[in-house]
Each structure stands twice: as C-alpha cells, then as structure tokens.
Amino acid sequence: MDYLKLGELRLSMTDGVTGFEEAAGYNYATQEKCSGKPSLQAIGETLSQITLNISLRAVLGHDIAEILKTIDNLRRSGMPQLLVFADGIYQGNYVITERTNTILRTTSTGTAQEADFTLNLLEYAERTVVNSRNTETRPASEKSNRKITTR
Numbered sequence: 018m019d020y021l022k023l024g025e026l027r028l029s030m031t032d033g034v035t036g037f038e039e040a041a042g043y044n045y046a047t048q049e050k051c052s053g054k055p056s057l058q059a060i061g062e063t064l065s066q067i068t069l070n071i072s073l074r075a076v077l078g079h080d081i082a083e084i085l086k087t088i089d090n091l092r093r094s095g096m097p098q099l100l101v102f103a104d105g106i107y108q109g110n111y112v113i114t115e116r117t118n119t120i121l122r123t124t125s126t127g128t129a130q131e132a133d134f135t136l137n138l139l140e141y142a143e144r145t146v147v148n149s150r151n152t153e154t155r156p157a158s159e160k161s162n163r164k165i166t167t168r
Contacts, residue, residue: 021069023111023138024091024098026084031077036070065140067100067111073132081129088116088136097141111138 019027020034028034044060073079091098097110114137121131 020103022099022101023113023136024096026087026091026098028071033072033074033077033079034069035072036068038068039065040067041065064142065109065111067108067138067140069134069136069138071134071136073134075128075130081132085118085132085134088113088134092116100138110141112141113137114139 020030021028042063044063045057046060048056048058050056073081073084075081092113095112097112100108100111102108115135116137117135119133120129121133123129
C-alpha cells in the first residue's frame, strides 16, 4: 500500500519516509504612517512548502537508483505533480524545487546501499484573475461603442 504518491513516485510505509514538514502562511503589506504604528493590509495566502525526508536501504528492498531516477525525472519536467496520501487526502499540485541526497554506504562497485533524500516541494497554484476590467467584446469589423470627445 502506498504511503504517498507524487506523480509517478510512489512510496510505501517501508520506503522510509522519516519526516514530513509543511509550512504555510499569509502575507501582509505594511502601510507606514507619519505618526503612530504602521497598519497592515492583508495580501493573501502564501504557497505551501513541504519538505519530505526519505531514508532508503537496499537491505529493505529499495531500488535506490530507480527512485532517484524517478525523482529527477519529475524535477526536470517542471510540471506540477499531484500529491496524495494513502488515506486519500489530496494535498494539491506541487513541484519539486530541490532534491538533496546523501549516500551513506555503497558496495565496492559503487552501487548505493543506503541513502537519505530530502525533497522540497512548492505548491503550484493556478493563476486566477481576481478583478477583470470591463472590456468591450465585438467583432473587429464593427465600430466601437465608445464615444470620443474632442476639445
């Protein structure tokens, strides 16, 4: 059973997800005043940032090279990936902003036997227009409804 899915990357409970950290917030603009304290104006939510810590061990049956290849393919694609947890909790679309890995042990031929990974994910939010200007829609062959005044 999968513990989490990020696009094509599937990790089970035995795949060593050792840490999950999420940061989210809200932005405020500061309005300075001539006298008194500055006031705050709400701007909006920040993008969620998730850090996943993963420990892989070949002894436990982990294919370290294949998992690293999958992570790098997802990172290089630049495409948002769906993040879903095993219990069906949909986190949203995320992109991999950074991957760090530490190879702890290798065989005599250089094959990784133990590795720790850290994945930094950033929420991918679709752009939505908050305010749309009043625009005139008409075929190009018709005259404009706007009145032009001259002095």
